[in-house]
Amino acid sequence: xxxxxxxxxxxxxxxxxxxxIAGALVTSNEAGLAVPDWPLSYGSLTPPWVGNIRYxxxxxMVATFVGMLTIGLVYWLWRxxxxxxxxxxxxxxxxxxxxxxxxxxxxVLFLLPTLVSVGHACLAQTFFCITVTLALVTSERWNxxxxxxxxxxxxxxxxxxxxxxxxxxAALRHKGFGIIPHLIGAGVVTVMVMATLYRVLSRxxxxxxxxxxAAILAVLLVAQLLLGAGSYIVREATRDAAxxxxxxxxxxxxxxATGALTLACSVWLTLVCWxxxxxxxxAVPIAA
Amino acid sequence: xxxxxxxxxxxxxxxxxxxxxxxGEKKEEAAKEAAPAAGxxxxxxxxxxxxxxxxxxxxxxxxxxxxxxxxxxxPDCKGLHATPAYVEEVVANANGTLANVFVYVKAxxxxxxxxxxxxxxxxxxxxxxxxxxxxxxxIGQKLSVSNSDPTTHNVHPMPKANREWNQSxxxxxxxxxxxxxxxxxxIAVKCxxxxxxxxxxxxxxxxxxxxxxxTGAFEIKGLPPGDYTLEAWHEKFGTAEQKxxxxxxxxQTVEFSFKGE
Ligand SMILES: [Cu+2]
Numbered sequence: 001x002x003x004x005x006x007x008x009x010x011x012x013x014x015x016x017x018x019x020x021i022a023g024a025l026v027t028s029n030e031a032g033l034a035v036p037d038w039p040l041s042y043g044s045l046t047p048p049w050v051g052n053i054r055y056x057x058x059x060x061m062v063a064t065f066v067g068m069l070t071i072g073l074v075y076w077l078w079r080x081x082x083x084x085x086x087x088x089x090x091x092x093x094x095x096x097x098x099x100x101x102x103x104x105x106x107x108v109l110f111l112l113p114t115l116v117s118v119g120h121a122c123l124a125q126t127f128f129c130i131t132v133t134l135a136l137v138t139s140e141r142w143n144x145x146x147x148x149x150x151x152x153x154x155x156x157x158x159x160x161x162x163x164x165x166x167x168x169x170a171a172l173r174h175k176g177f178g179i180i181p182h183l184i185g186a187g188v189v190t191v192m193v194m195a196t197l198y199r200v201l202s203r204x205x206x207x208x209x210x211x212x213x214a215a216i217l218a219v220l221l222v223a224q225l226l227l228g229a230g231s232y233i234v235r236e237a238t239r240d241a242a243x244x245x246x247x248x249x250x251x252x253x254x255x256x257a258t259g260a261l262t263l264a265c266s267v268w269l270t271l272v273c274w275x276x277x278x279x280x281x282x283a284v285p286i287a288a
Numbered sequence: 289x290x291x292x293x294x295x296x297x298x299x300x301x302x303x304x305x306x307x308x309x310x311x312g313e314k315k316e317e318a319a320k321e322a323a324p325a326a327g328x329x330x331x332x333x334x335x336x337x338x339x340x341x342x343x344x345x346x347x348x349x350x351x352x353x354x355x356x357x358x359x360x361x362x363p364d365c366k367g368l369h370a371t372p373a374y375v376e377e378v379v380a381n382a383n384g385t386l387a388n389v390f391v392y393v394k395a396x397x398x399x400x401x402x403x404x405x406x407x408x409x410x411x412x413x414x415x416x417x418x419x420x421x422x423x424x425x426x427i428g429q430k431l432s433v434s435n436s437d438p439t440t441h442n443v444h445p446m447p448k449a450n451r452e453w454n455q456s457x458x459x460x461x462x463x464x465x466x467x468x469x470x471x472x473x474x475i476a477v478k479c480x481x482x483x484x485x486x487x488x489x490x491x492x493x494x495x496x497x498x499x500x501x502x503t504g505a506f507e508i509k510g511l512p513p514g515d516y517t518l519e520a521w522h523e524k525f526g527t528a529e530q531k532x533x534x535x536x537x538x539x540q541t542v543e544f545s546f547k548g549e
Contacts, residue, residue, distance in 0.1 A: 034480040036442050036454040048440045048458075051362055051481035111444075111452050242355045242375040243484040 002080045006138040012069045013131040017260065019066045020124055022059040024256035027121075027173055028249040031055035032112050038105040063101060070097045073134065086137055089130060096127040114176040121170035125163065125263055132264040136271055141209075148207055152273035154199060158192040158217075159266040165189045166259050173252075179232070186228060193221045196269065210276075213269035220262040227255040331400040333512050339534035341508045343541050345500050345520055347386040349548030351378050352524070357484045359416065364439035364459075365482060368415030375484060376421040378524050378548070385504020386546055388422040389522045390474060390490040392497035393508065394529065396516030402494050405429040408465065411477075411487065413441050413457075418477065418487035422523070424497040425489055427471060433457070433464040440481060445489065447475040454480075473521055488523060513538070520544040 026032055031052030041047040041057045049057075070093055077090035103120045110116060136142055165185035171177040200207075200214040231251040238248045355375040359366035379387040408430035412419045416437060425431050433443050435457045443464055444454040449472040455464055468475070468491040479485035490497060498506035508518075513536045521527045525546040532540055 030483045031480060033444055033454050034442060036444075036456050042440070042456055042458075050364065050439050052483060053440065053481055056480075111454055240352075240355060242357045243482075245358075 002076075002138070003140070005076050005080055006135070006140070008069075008076060009073060009131070009135040009138045012066070012073050013128070013135040013264075015062070015066050015069055016128045016131045017257070019059075019062045020128055020260045021253060021257050022055075022062045023121070023124060024253040025249065026055045026059045027117075027256075028252045029055050029244050032107060032117070035060075035108065038108040060104075063104065067097050067101060070094050070131075073131075077134070081138070083137075086134070089134060089137075093127065093130045093134065096123060096130060100124060100127055112174070114171070114174045117174040118167065118170045118176055121173070122163075122167050125166050125260055128260050129264055129267045132267055133271060136268060142275070146207075146209055146272075146276055146279065148204060148276060150200070150204055150207075150210060150273045150276050152270055152277050154192075155196050155266060155270040155273050158189075158196045159263065159270050161185070161189050161192045162259075162263045162266050166263060169256070169259060182228075186225065190221065190225070193217055193266075196266075200269075209272050210269065213265055213272060217262065217265045217269060220258060220265055224255065224258045224262050227251065227258055231255045328399070328401050330403055331512070333402075333510050335510070337513055337536045338510045339513050339537060340539040341506075341511065341516075341518065341532060341534070341542055342539060343391075343506060343543050344504045345386045345389040345391070345506070345522075346384055346504065346543060346545040347380050347548065348384075348545060351380040351548050357417075362416065362439070362482065364437065365416035368437065373415065373417060375486075376417070379421075380548070381502050381504050383504060385500065386522065386525075387500050387502055387504060388420075389500040389504075389506075389520050389544070389546075390422055390424060390488070390497065391500065391506045391508070391518065391520045391544070392424065392473065392490060392492050393494065393511070394473075394517045394519040396514055397494050397496065400494070400512075405495065408432040410434065411489075413437050413443075413479070413485070416441070416479075416482045416485055418479075418485060420487070420499070422474075422488045422499050423490070424499060425468060425491055426495060427469060427491060427493050428467050431466050431468070431489065433466070435459065435461050441479045441485070442481055443477065444480055445475050445477045447472055447491075450475065450491065473519070474523075490521065518542060520546075522546055 029052050034052035035041045035047060035056045037043060041053070041060060047053050047057050074090040074094045077087050081087050081090070100120065100123045103116060103123060107113070107116045107120055165182070165188070168177060168182040168185045172179060172182045197214050197218045200210045204210045234248045234251045238245050355377065357373045357375060359369070359373060376388060381387055405426045409423055409425045409432065411423055411431060411433045413435045414437065416439065435441055438459045440456060440458055442454055442456045446452060447468070449470045450468045453466070457464055471491050471493050473490045473492070474488040475491060477487045477489060496508045496511055498508055500506050511534055513534050516532045516534065518530050518532050519527055528544050528546070530542055530544065532542055534540055
């Protein structure tokens, strides 16, 4: 294992998390179209630093930085990483970040079509999960021997439900759907996370590698439900405001950011289960 | 299938889906570009028989509380206001009338064509507020958007029937000149740099429209005698319709009334 590579992968994942926050700030401030051109901003790399241009161009700058980090990561993985699937995942990350940049450009040039904006939000979460995965699988801990076994179907389904829930949230933000699908999603995710937590605690309570992500996932879920309710209340209360107010913006951005962390945490748990399952070298029946 | 392959396939599928979503809107936009040119001879209105509609838009009840604009983060905007700025959504006049109401002939002029407008309609940005808040423009008439501010704006009308566009305008920059191809009441205009900035454009096929000001009055002159449907539109209170029959050379009075809280 290359320690520097792991640290770099962690840094890339953290930068990607910041990028998600920057993107959420754009949406919440209704700044998506403050810069009408793309890839340049007002025909330059240094547009006038006023109003919502700050958010939109700031997002583009962080995105460029993450794009460059990803190129570096792919190169490093390609040189140092022995596992072929990890190297491949690096290339997928690069493809995703490029596609994401183009998608961001399309949202600007085609004036924020709902589907593209939602696609941009979903691909952001996907890319974040890839960077988190790369950070995890390059860690020393990942390559230490693990004991026991745990079916990965349930955590994988939990991850899927969280991803779909984030998509519903994005659709709500970009006015593709109302609040109802997102509320139903919240119920489904809560049940899935609780079931996952229950299983980990009841069958694998001594395995720290499983208990840790499962517990963090549960904490994030509670925080996320509170933030969701909070941002809805604040949004309703400020509905008549002349412009997006900072308090509303930050509650919503915190909700989006915690959503990303929840998904990433579920990916973490799924990966550990998958690893255990793989090392066991035989199929594990999907237990009820 | 191995898990790696499944993951790769899923990731590629996600990318394709995301990329595919981008294409759909293009066609729709292209369709909006083509103008349904109103053909046929120009209808001459005989001044001797032309009729007039005059009236006012009255306002009953309480106007909602004025919504202040927070400009602290934008000194270039704030500097142009001696007193706090408010959103011009509901402007109730002292004489019990309502400003910023778009009144126009909605029906009764079908098949008639009128002399095209030769002068552009002006829309300015002053202190990061659109002036005026509500305007009317005819199909094919020039809309000239100017920027009197020392700061950058983007001008972004959000029509449903017309083609949407978004263009930036530097401080005191060249006016942006545009036309609308289809009738549409109303098109919201937004500046995404300053999210409080909003105005409305009513696009009509004929010259028979008016916007109420600080007296709440309107006048629509030079109409051929006949039966018409008149509509009044307000940003917050919606629309109201009235049927009007205009006799030769008549001046007909019409009153609309909107209600607050
Ligand atoms: Cu502006």
